[in-house]
Amino acid sequence: MREIRVGLLGAGVVGSEVAHVLLERSDKLSEQVGATVALQRIVVKDASKKRPSFIPTELLSTNPDDVVSNPDVDIVVELIGGEHPPLELMTKAISNGKHVVTANKEVMAKSGYRLLSLAAQRGVDLRYEASVGAGIPILSPLQQDLAANEIASIRAIVNGTTNYILSKMAREDMDYQTALRQAQELGYAESDPTNDIEGIDAAYKLSILASLAFHTPVKPSDIFTQGISTLHPKDFTYARELGYAVKLLAIAKRHDDGIEARVHPAMVSLNSQLANVDGVFNAIQIEGDLVGPLVFFGRGAGALPTTSTVVADVLTIARNIAAGSLIRPRIELNRRIDVKPMSKVETSYYLRIAVKDQPGVLAEIARVLGDHAISISSVIQKELNADAQTAIIVIMTHPALEASMQAATAKLSSLTIMNEVSALIRVED
């Protein structure tokens, strides 16, 4: 049987597990591929670090060239994470004619188009299924199984950290800081959680998904991104009363005049599949013109789910090598469609405002919204503080332009009857 050799960059939690599976299940995997899949080399930063006993010391090296420039290596698996040096190492590996598998969302979001083009030129494959949704098969279904469809929309929960925090806030009426601290204690959030809670991680993943769905490069910098740190438990309660859950959604839609792409907290109907995705789970909903709505649900993070997908990508490439197939990544990013600025996006809104409790208040709020072409679908007075003579009002709107809503809330804030616009959450139906 032909031998296909794998070189690993990185032996952290994921890298170690990938090494473990490649070594331990070698026979079974090779049988499936029709060729021997052999782990050839593992590049680590610190060779003296204590490692699990299943990692053979003789495979370790601290020199990345032992993998990316090694003529014996067919497939390079990049699991270092972060933008540098993975971008440089992957570029070098591809230039050297090696197939590459990675779980690196940052590199694929920022430089995926360039790397895929280079891989196509060099006639090698570049697979990155684990970069979105870890264990959930989504990029391959999008490219292969949905190839006959025009994709209309993507709505996804692709960040487990924020979904864990939001689930806690919703179910246990916990405030944001407490939920974050708990997530950190459980290892679901990093000590610097910025990338997760500000939606940056989700925007990387949406960039990857939207690019494949719409066949055009969608850059992370094109994506409107808003995090979850300003959400208040009160709004989870009101949302539930109105029949909604609050989730950090990554949303991309195709319109005749362009694409919209945005990451922000959103209210979704309690009856929707996405509302029932709790804790660290991820779910990606895709709507195609033929297939209708599809939802892919599973663990969006963790060493084992990521390993499941990384090894599958290695096996797919190995199978193609064994079949003598001319392989190269299918880049079909051959359309050029603009991403609309957020101001031009239309969506419905949930608005929580604190007002002075006096006659004519509602009429004045309604007039301001009406002046901005924003139509109200319901108004509920939620709380009345007789002593302070203030009231809390919750307003749900019909779809309106983001620019109009921003102008309207600025205007509302300036009214003397207003205390504050306390919350503005977009509603995704």
Add this chain to the structure above:
Amino acid sequence: MREIRVGLLGAGVVGSEVAHVLLERSDKLSEQVGATVALQRIVVKDASKKRPSFIPTELLSTNPDDVVSNPDVDIVVELIGGEHPPLELMTKAISNGKHVVTANKEVMAKSGYRLLSLAAQRGVDLRYEASVGAGIPILSPLQQDLAANEIASIRAIVNGTTNYILSKMAREDMDYQTALRQAQELGYAESDPTNDIEGIDAAYKLSILASLAFHTPVKPSDIFTQGISTLHPKDFTYARELGYAVKLLAIAKRHDDGIEARVHPAMVSLNSQLANVDGVFNAIQIEGDLVGPLVFFGRGAGALPTTSTVVADVLTIARNIAAGSLIRPRIELNRRIDVKPMSKVETSYYLRIAVKDQPGVLAEIARVLGDHAISISSVIQKELNADAQTAIIVIMTHPALEASMQAATAKLSSLTIMNEVSALIRVED
């Protein structure tokens, strides 16, 4: 650009739609494949039948050999449905060295292993993604994306007709006959609904899924199959009170001593993803040792979702032909694992019984169950009819052997204190 030619068997609702997409989206599809995908011939039963205007009359033929033995045809798409003549036509097409795409669950469940082996010998591909879950990508993820996993279990809602009926019964407290009639009026159930309501269709699909998941042929005749026609609205109400939904589940699990494979109504926790699959939607939950639980959700029937998948299978084969790849189906049904008889399966149970309202009744029931090693997790008296001196009791058990439960219910039915064992529903946690 190389031309890859497709021959279509059948131009019913699905066949017409496949022809439509292949013709209408020809440029876009060809661009994705890197070769021209051309519809060459359409075989129909009745050439004089009125067809949609987009079907070019000059492509029609009534002779299947114009496709399966036509040297100009590269890929044969079988969309006739039913076992015969599709089995014979697919066999002939493969023998003639043609790649085959089908949505035929009956043929693939009963003769898939034989056809796949023949295709492997002849070096052609046989793809059948649409045979399970119509528009939902599931066979390809199972074979490709989950290849590194040992699959532990499958739990699936794979029949839209029964799921529509059960959703109606649950939500609208409708009885079975009314819900079935409504499904028939809406075209969700056929005039002879036997295959759907008796679980035969679901068993075909489970046979296909379980074979791929466990790498061993699982025959439809090995699968315990029980339909939904005896379910009573009362049990949906009690189930909901206990925190469960009632669904027709296709279940397959891997144990050290064999496989279990069964189709029957089952109670699933209201918190589970499967409980929230309503109407004609399908969902397939797969548990792998690395990836954990995954759920694939979408439209499990209908012309457009099926077309989405059939055309995707055609494109995958076309792409491989264009890449000069040595293609053949990956049959990895190389293990031989027995399917356990139902009597040896362990599961929890919901039991609704009508008893005479007299002292000592519960003690006697508990004794009978205990004698059969069945442990009770809860007992609730649901209704008391003082006039008739009868009571309805609902019992939930811990996991017990099916054989024991069958023996216990037989024994219970013979007791003088019993009116009847009114319902026995398995519980899937």
